[in-house]
Amino acid sequence: MFLNNTFANDKPKFFGRRKGRTIRKAKSTLLESFLPSIKINEDTELKAETLFKREVKEICLEIGFGNGEHLAGQALKHPENGYIGAEVFQNGVANLLTLITGIKEGSNIPETISLLPERVDNIRIYDDDIRLLFKRMPNAFLDKIYLLFPDPWPKKKHASRRFINQENLKELARILKPNGILRIATDHKIYKAWTLRQMHECSDFEWTATCGNDWKREPQDWVQTKYQRKALKEGRRPVFLDYKRK
Numbered sequence: 001m002f003l004n005n006t007f008a009n010d011k012p013k014f015f016g017r018r019k020g021r022t023i024r025k026a027k028s029t030l031l032e033s034f035l036p037s038i039k040i041n042e043d044t045e046l047k048a049e050t051l052f053k054r055e056v057k058e059i060c061l062e063i064g065f066g067n068g069e070h071l072a073g074q075a076l077k078h079p080e081n082g083y084i085g086a087e088v089f090q091n092g093v094a095n096l097l098t099l100i101t102g103i104k105e106g107s108n109i110p111e112t113i114s115l116l117p118e119r120v121d122n123i124r125i126y127d128d129d130i131r132l133l134f135k136r137m138p139n140a141f142l143d144k145i146y147l148l149f150p151d152p153w154p155k156k157k158h159a160s161r162r163f164i165n166q167e168n169l170k171e172l173a174r175i176l177k178p179n180g181i182l183r184i185a186t187d188h189k190i191y192k193a194w195t196l197r198q199m200h201e202c203s204d205f206e207w208t209a210t211c212g213n214d215w216k217r218e219p220q221d222w223v224q225t226k227y228q229r230k231a232l233k234e235g236r237r238p239v240f241l242d243y244k245r246k
């Protein structure tokens with residue numbers, strides 16, 4: 001579902017799904033009534049203090065957060081940081097809202113929806129193609145970028161749709177701070193080989209691994225994702241590739 005960089009009418013061409021199964025009542029209400037309070041709009045200023053209404057230690061971006069487990073988990077573990085999550089798939093966005101508000105199907109929906117008491121207001125959501133937001137991000141804006149289990153587009157004829165490509169890497173390098181980390185996880189053999197080659201060709205990043213265990217084991221602060229669980233169940237072992245912005 002990761003997108004290629006072919007632009008049509010100034011908009012990147014989209015190959016994934018924006019909507020899946022019918023979104024039921026609680027999640028629709030969350031999308032309508034709660035999402036606007038944490039959503040990045042066309043006129044949102046991309047500045048830490050404006051975005052999070054306070055100073056944050058690090059700004060981290062997760063691209064294609066899926067059901068949002070990793071994003072919500074990181075934000076809970078690190079209240080001192082600010083998190084931007086980008087996801088095109090509406091059902092995924094709705095799922096993240098359930099995780100952070102606790103409002104599930106069948107719950108009583110209060111008039112004013114708020115975050116669960118243990119949460120800090122440190123997540124902002126961009127519910128569109130992240131490449132549209134890249135353009136608005138200042139240089140060296142981010143401390144970390146997570147790209148977890150992107151769709152591998154395994155067929156050769158679809159290779160240009162893979163999110164890791166030189167064009168996107170150039171933008172990722174621009175918006176990351178020096179020494180900032182780009183973390184990529186994949187369970188797919190073809191995507192792993194592709195990523196290693198693309199990263200090797202990009203002079204802006206340096207692989208941090210010093211031995212096999214560094215990339216075959218989950219990083220310390222890891223939170224499992226839906227696609228990771230699916231891979232493990234089907235017998236595929238993920239790799240976790242950390243690259244430092246030079």
Ligand SMILES: C[S@@+](CC[C@H](N)C(=O)[O-])C[C@H]1O[C@@H](n2cnc3c(N)ncnc32)[C@H](O)[C@@H]1O
Nearest residue numbers: 001002064066087088089129130149225226227
């Ligand atoms: C294979 S899923 C992985 C989801 C999640 N990271 C996980 O590990 O469970 C890839 C996700 O990336 C999203 N996606 C693809 N291209 C995107 C883009 N350009 N901007 C934002 N989200 C994107 C898709 O909608 C999809 O939910």
